[in-house]
Amino acid sequence: MKTLFQRALGPFALVTLAATVWLGLWITPPDQRQGELVRLLYIHPALAWVALYVSFGVVVVASALYLWPRTRSMTLDRVVEAGLEVSVIFIGLTLVTGSIWGRPTWGVWWAWDARLTSTAVMGVLELGCIALRRANDDPQTRARRSAVLVLVSAVNVPIIHFSVQWWNTLHQGASVLTPTGKLNVHGSQLWTLLLSFFAFTLVYGWLLRSRYRLESDRSSRHDRQLQRAIAERQSEGSRA
Amino acid sequence: MTLTEPIDVSPIEPPAASGRSRRRSWLVVGVLVVAVGALLAQGLLSNLNYFETVDQAFGHRSTLGTHDFRLEGLVTKGTIVRTIRGADFTMQGSHHRSVLVIEIGQPPQLFQSDIPVVVDGHFTSSTSATFVAHQIIVKHTSNYVEQHPRRVKAPNGSTR
Numbered sequence: 194m195k196t197l198f199q200r201a202l203g204p205f206a207l208v209t210l211a212a213t214v215w216l217g218l219w220i221t222p223p224d225q226r227q228g229e230l231v232r233l234l235y236i237h238p239a240l241a242w243v244a245l246y247v248s249f250g251v252v253v254v255a256s257a258l259y260l261w262p263r264t265r266s267m268t269l270d271r272v273v274e275a276g277l278e279v280s281v282i283f284i285g286l287t288l289v290t291g292s293i294w295g296r297p298t299w300g301v302w303w304a305w306d307a308r309l310t311s312t313a314v315m316g317v318l319e320l321g322c323i324a325l326r327r328a329n330d331d332p333q334t335r336a337r338r339s340a341v342l343v344l345v346s347a348v349n350v351p352i353i354h355f356s357v358q359w360w361n362t363l364h365q366g367a368s369v370l371t372p373t374g375k376l377n378v379h380g381s382q383l384w385t386l387l388l389s390f391f392a393f394t395l396v397y398g399w400l401l402r403s404r405y406r407l408e409s410d411r412s413s414r415h416d417r418q419l420q421r422a423i424a425e426r427q428s429e430g431s432r433a
Numbered sequence: 434m435t436l437t438e439p440i441d442v443s444p445i446e447p448p449a450a451s452g453r454s455r456r457r458s459w460l461v462v463g464v465l466v467v468a469v470g471a472l473l474a475q476g477l478l479s480n481l482n483y484f485e486t487v488d489q490a491f492g493h494r495s496t497l498g499t500h501d502f503r504l505e506g507l508v509t510k511g512t513i514v515r516t517i518r519g520a521d522f523t524m525q526g527s528h529h530r531s532v533l534v535i536e537i538g539q540p541p542q543l544f545q546s547d548i549p550v551v552v553d554g555h556f557t558s559s560t561s562a563t564f565v566a567h568q569i570i571v572k573h574t575s576n577y578v579e580q581h582p583r584r585v586k587a588p589n590g591s592t593r
Contacts, residue, residue, distance in 0.1 A: 225578045298541070310475075325458060329458060360481045
């Protein structure tokens with residue numbers, strides 16, 4: 194039975210997303226430097242936040258817990274399955290919106306700097322994790338191998354985060370999660386940015402939950418079909 | 434043939450991963466390594482730093498010679514001169530060292546004074562402070578400031 198939270202998650206996510214769009218497009222003023230282009234501030238960083246920290250973070254935690262014998266369960270593997278697919282969508286959207294923002298501001302669609310390249314590598318690694326899952330038929334083997342690859346891929350997350358500090362990159366440094374803790378965003382731009390983080394996190398939660406339910410239903414159907422096949426074989430045996 | 438006992442359908446231990454499954458896994462890992470390697474080779478292996486700052490460039494001026502590289506600095510106020518072929522301007526580092534940039538090409542729309550830019554090109558000689566660029570990239574900072582702060586909160590306390 195659905196709880197109130199489960200029922201409200203989708204509509205609440207849409208309402209906060211609509212509020213972000215309304216504030217981002219109509220209420221907040223243009224930026225001194227970037228003018229109207231600043232409106233992408235309310236989409237791109239939030240997508241990156243979800244892609245790199247929230248969604249992949251959930252996948253990493255679920256994978257680690259699966260590999261730990263005391264917490265191992267196929268429920269965690271289903272979280273990994275669902276989380277990887279949702280995460281790939283957010284990584285893709287992060288790269289696309291970054292490119293759309295980069296063209297008018299930087300003057301180029303793409304630059305092979307450390308931040309952009311490591312983010313693209315993250316997308317490829319996640320696709321690799323999904324492909325590895327498809328390559329294995331046995332559920333236990335699939336879960337174990339994908340969990341290992343996810344944990345190996347997780348090494349890239351701090352590289353992405355700190356790339357703008359470690360090397361000279363075209364991509365600007367952090368505006369919110371700054372090394373000094375100082376916020377570099379002004380007035381209404383800041384709280385609209387923070388709302389966008391909240392809105393896209395809710396959207397992610399909604400998508401993850403929907404994808405998890407789909408995976409759970411598929412798994413249950415598979416188990417029922419197996420039980421039915423066993424019962425049929427048993428009845429055939431009894432009749433013979 | 435008749436069966437006197439029911440068939441044993443109790444769960445059994447799954448077999449170890451099949452050879453086919455293992456081969457497919459290695460194939461995926463192989464493709465993944467090649468793809469990641471290609472991205473790293475394209476983006477980072479030649480140089481982890483996307484550009485040299487003006488100060489860094491002066492620091493190893495002799496090794497740079499007239500080779501192409503990317504140079505980063507702040508566009509000095511009041512130095513931009515638009516030309517038929519592009520724009521000329523002075524770019525400065527943090528230690529008041531400056532470079533005259535002759536840009537051939539169309540600057541991006543955000544190009545203006547007092548912003549950091551990255552120019553792709555080369556010095557005209559191994560001792561010259563003149564840099565011929567064929568591309569300007571605007572490197573905007575992570576600071577965002579509202580264009581009209583009063584639009585949100587007026588002096589009388591009213592909001593938009």
